[in-house]
Amino acid sequence: MALDLQKYLGLFVSEAGEHLAAFGRELVRLEQAPPSAARKEIVDALFRHAHSVKGMSASMQLDAVASLAHGLEDLVASFRAAPARLDSAAVDLLLAAGDALQAMVQEAARGGSPAEEGALASRLAEAARRYREQ
Numbered sequence: 001m002a003l004d005l006q007k008y009l010g011l012f013v014s015e016a017g018e019h020l021a022a023f024g025r026e027l028v029r030l031e032q033a034p035p036s037a038a039r040k041e042i043v044d045a046l047f048r049h050a051h052s053v054k055g056m057s058a059s060m061q062l063d064a065v066a067s068l069a070h071g072l073e074d075l076v077a078s079f080r081a082a083p084a085r086l087d088s089a090a091v092d093l094l095l096a097a098g099d100a101l102q103a104m105v106q107e108a109a110r111g112g113s114p115a116e117e118g119a120l121a122s123r124l125a126e127a128a129r130r131y132r133e134q
Helices: 005-032 037-059 063-077 088-109 118-133
Strands: none
Touching: 005 037, 005 088, 037 063, 063 088, 063 118, 088 118
């Protein structure tokens, strides 16, 4: 039996939007936080928001959204053990990915099929690899 995902689209858009807005607020909080234990808490919150968007997108079969959210999640995960490594270049990339995800969610809300963000996904993957190696 095929599941009609369209009836869940409004809920997805609302919840994904909330997670992405919270992701943005946490990034602002991170930029203002001194390198301390508070950064770990913020990085953990960023990870949870990215993970939630990834899971919801996959459930809705929005593969491009899920893929970019997965890349975002991987980059944030690279900072979970050492939040002090998170620098302004990483924050800028996280902001760009959050903005792109928001645009993709809005495209889905309009009934469109969000396109892959290959260049951004590659930048996220490269950054995640680079920061894990530090």
